[in-house]
Amino acid sequence: MAETRRWRLASRPTGEPTRDNFELVTVDRPEPGPGEVLVKTLYQSVDPYMRGRMRDAESYAEPWDVGDPMQAAIVGEVLESNHDRFEAGDVVTGDLLWAEHAVTDGDELRPVDPDRGPVSTALGVLGMPGVTGYFGMLDVADPTPGDTVVVSAAAGAVGSVAGQLARLSGARVVGTAGSDEKCDWLTDDLGFDDAINYKEVDDLGQAMAEACPDGVDAYFDNVGGPITDAVWRLLNVDARVAVCGQISIYNATDVPTGPRKLAKLIETRARVEGFLVSDYDDRRNVALDRLSTFIADDALHYRHNVVDGFENAPDAFLGLFEGENIGKQLVQVAERDA
Numbered sequence: 001m002a003e004t005r006r007w008r009l010a011s012r013p014t015g016e017p018t019r020d021n022f023e024l025v026t027v028d029r030p031e032p033g034p035g036e037v038l039v040k041t042l043y044q045s046v047d048p049y050m051r052g053r054m055r056d057a058e059s060y061a062e063p064w065d066v067g068d069p070m071q072a073a074i075v076g077e078v079l080e081s082n083h084d085r086f087e088a089g090d091v092v093t094g095d096l097l098w099a100e101h102a103v104t105d106g107d108e109l110r111p112v113d114p115d116r117g118p119v120s121t122a123l124g125v126l127g128m129p130g131v132t133g134y135f136g137m138l139d140v141a142d143p144t145p146g147d148t149v150v151v152s153a154a155a156g157a158v159g160s161v162a163g164q165l166a167r168l169s170g171a172r173v174v175g176t177a178g179s180d181e182k183c184d185w186l187t188d189d190l191g192f193d194d195a196i197n198y199k200e201v202d203d204l205g206q207a208m209a210e211a212c213p214d215g216v217d218a219y220f221d222n223v224g225g226p227i228t229d230a231v232w233r234l235l236n237v238d239a240r241v242a243v244c245g246q247i248s249i250y251n252a253t254d255v256p257t258g259p260r261k262l263a264k265l266i267e268t269r270a271r272v273e274g275f276l277v278s279d280y281d282d283r284r285n286v287a288l289d290r291l292s293t294f295i296a297d298d299a300l301h302y303r304h305n306v307v308d309g310f311e312n313a314p315d316a317f318l319g320l321f322e323g324e325n326i327g328k329q330l331v332q333v334a335e336r337d338a
Helices: 119-123 128-141 157-168 180-189 204-211 225-232 263-268 277-296 310-322
Strands: 003-009 022-028 036-045 071-081 091-097 101-105 148-151 172-177 194-197 216-221 235-243 271-274 304-308 328-332
Touching (some): 036 091, 036 119, 036 310, 071 101, 091 101, 128 157, 128 216, 128 235, 128 277, 148 157, 157 216, 157 277, 204 225, 216 225, 235 263, 310 328
Parallel strands (some): 148 216, 172 194, 216 235
Antiparallel strands (some): 003 022, 036 071, 036 328
């Protein structure tokens, strides 16, 4: 039988994951059964939320068991299909395994239209990150013209979309990122009004206050921690906080005590709301249509950081916690045959 490779969870990390927590194994390539599709992975996504799946703890995403194959959003090419919606050569996306090949129920796959742009965008600006930024910003943070909006991790796949949508809504947009290169991309290419390199400023609170002299009306929070503390003291009356992620504590062995700053919400009557992109599954196509239009009109820009080679997938994932990526972090696994 033909063989394929897949990654599985070798052990649960303590603190920041290492390469030792991953194991690459070779297995027989699976055969599709009735209603199933065999997919060759072209691109694999790596995302911060996967860190939670490496823990033995209840979360919104089911944890992996040690020894189990890991899962990711992928874009792939159909090799064999026993499903009436797909045929060999189709490009599809779905949540499959960290694997070169995988079999899945065809009902769990979505077609990818190559005419919309590079198929890799189905894992970025026209995939989960883009849809997350769309609904988190427009529905939860709800910017209006003249607002000051802050986006943390603004040079990432989600934050970069969220910040541009705030700008398109007429808001003044401030982003935080971890390098001068990222900050330059935010202001020079994406149209942010200001950007703060949080790793270089002596006083983050002062830097935030200088960037937001009229306070903060909406905050798209990807990180938590000291950046959120700096924003919190600047919240205006009726401010909205969209809590998308808390990457600053994903590798923490002890969750910090808190919250200690809720009194600010009494003063400002601010609203803090967490959300999941899956909450908006029934409106996904609305977001994709609008994002596609913005891209076609050159009003929305994106970047991909592509790590080549399936064997390097763990390194691509670990790089997220080192801030290596600008835009969406992807692994290119194979070339398309068709």
